[in-house]
């Protein structure tokens with residue numbers, strides 16, 4: 403079984419070449435760049451918005467996000483691999499983005515800031531067994547009307563098995579094994595968000611799942627207040 407340590411090691415090894423290697427998808431005829439832009443556009447971001455990117459890698463989604471939120475917004479990128487974050491940091495420095503915060507963390511252990519306007523994740527949830535819990539936390543962290551958008555891979559039902567195994571062979575250096583395809587994050591989005599949308603492309607290899615956060619229930623508000631030190635729940639004396 404592939405562990406988080408293995409995944410981190412694989413990405414650490416490939417960090418410098420990552421941006422170049424994703425171009426290989428073009429050779430397979432996959433227009434990944436167009437879907438990246440589409441995914442960010444689905445977040446419907448406004449100037450000044452706060453966005454969390456889960457598993458931000460080298461920051462390939464950053465330029466489009468920054469274009470939308472401007473210098474008054476905030477982008478928090480979370481990733482488990484320090485080498486990937488180093489590349490993302492160099493990119494942010496080169497572009498003079500001072501409102502990008504990069505956090506080295508497993509997304510399963512990440513504490514979301516409250517009332518974010520958007521959460522995005524591209525190509526990550528297949529590595530994270532705790533994806534359901536992360537998606538639930540994202541749904542609670544979003545301001546009402548805020549969006550979570552996931553763009554990722556799934557087992558393409560309409561592909562012949564040999565083609566899928568060819569793809570697996572190409573993606574293996576990045577820790578993509580059959581286990582990646584056991585996760586079904588879009589089901590978690592359907593479970594934890596009041597309004598959702600699901601789209602597939604390339605015979606089902608790629609999916610885009612969107613959740614729109616609703617107004618929290620009274621129970622959720624009480625639970626959130628109990629977690630704030632400002633409003634400690636009084637202990638019986």
Ligand SMILES: C[S@@+](CC[C@H](N)C(=O)[O-])C[C@H]1O[C@@H](n2cnc3c(N)ncnc32)[C@H](O)[C@@H]1O
Nearest residue numbers: 413457458459481482483486508509524525529
């Ligand atoms: C395929 S890359 C995607 C990077 C970026 N989102 C993109 O679209 O180019 C997967 C990224 O997920 C990160 N990752 C994998 N498991 C993670 C976890 N449990 N917590 C945080 N990041 C993780 C890896 O370090 C890597 O940077």
